[in-house]
Amino acid sequence: DAEITQSPRHKITETGRQVTLACHQTWNHNNMFWYRQDLGHGLRLIHYSYGVQDTNKGEVSDGYSVSRSNTEDLPLTLESAASSQTSVYFCASSQGLFAGELFFGEGSRLTVL
Amino acid sequence: AQKITQTQPGMFVQEKEAVTLDCTYDTSDPSYGLFWYKQPSSGEMIFLIYQGSYDQQNATEGRYSLNFQKARKSANLVISASQLGDSAMYFCAMRGGRGAGGTSYGKLTFGQGTILTVHP
Numbered sequence: 001d002a003e004i005t006q007s008p009r010h011k012i013t014e015t016g017r018q019v020t021l022a023c024h025q026t027w028n029h030n031n032m033f034w035y036r037q038d039l040g041h042g043l044r045l046i047h048y049s050y051g052v053q054d055t056n057k058g059e060v061s062d063g064y065s066v067s068r069s070n071t072e073d074l075p076l077t078l079e080s081a082a083s084s085q086t087s088v089y090f091c092a093s094s095q096g097l098f099a100g101e102l103f104f105g106e107g108s109r110l111t112v113l
Numbered sequence: 114a115q116k117i118t119q120t121q122p123g124m125f126v127q128e129k130e131a132v133t134l135d136c137t138y139d140t141s142d143p144s145y146g147l148f149w150y151k152q153p154s155s156g157e158m159i160f161l162i163y164q165g166s167y168d169q170q171n172a173t174e175g176r177y178s179l180n181f182q183k184a185r186k187s188a189n190l191v192i193s194a195s196q197l198g199d200s201a202m203y204f205c206a207m208r209g210g211r212g213a214g215g216t217s218y219g220k221l222t223f224g225q226g227t228i229l230t231v232h233p
Contacts, residue, residue, distance in 0.1 A: 031219060033220070033221070035223075040225060041225060042117075042119075042204060042223040042224050042225045042226050043204065043206075043221075043223040044223070045220055045221075045222070048219070048220060050219065058220070088156070090158065092158075092221075094219075097208075097218060097219035098144075098146055098208060098210055098218070098219070101148065101160040101163060102148075102158075102160070102221055103160075104157065104158035106156065106157055107156050107157070107158075
């Protein structure tokens with residue numbers, strides 16, 4: 001079955017370190033998204049991509065970057081982790097850009113000490 | 114810009130009763146889509162139901178229905194015959210269309226969520 005997987009599922013890191021969260025989908029979807037979930041804020045969009053070599057900033061993109069070198073993967077990098085980036089991160093993908101639902105990964109819980 | 118508001122941080126319902134989770138939205142897009150997702154304690158995001166802004170009828174999926182009132186900009190989720198397994202966080206979300214600048218096209222904007230607890 002097609003799926004979307006995230007790794008690692010749990011990570012603890014220290015302030016200032018670089019961290020990369022992986023996202024891999026096997027649906028061959030062009031559209032991929034990274035969200036963070038924090039209590040009281042719901043899910044907020046970090047970055048998104050509509051295809052290979054396309055990346056765009058979301059509403060909370062500061063301190064994060066993404067790259068899209070193939071259809072299947074959209075890794076999220078925290079260049080210099082900060083305690084404010086402690087959160088649960090969700091990757092998602094979709095076939096369409098309007099009516100189609102987003103399919104979500106299982107989430108990655110990141111703790112920055 | 115789009116905005117989704119869920120004003121109920123928490124809701125309680127007795128098993129087998131119906132419950133309505135509120136969602137209001139604000140957008141300048143002439144066309145948009147509205148979604149509801151369920152997040153159980155295990156953390157995964159489960160798609161429940163979708164309503165397009167030009168759909169004439171309210172969407173239904175099994176025990177879930179979306180009470181769409183376009184003029185009031187509301188998209189409330191109704192769960193009939195609640196079950197213990199319905200206890201979860203519920204998110205309302207919106208996706209814009211290509212019109213009005215298309216800045217929200219393709220992206221989901223989420224509300225803050227409502228925690229539903231079903232009592233036996």
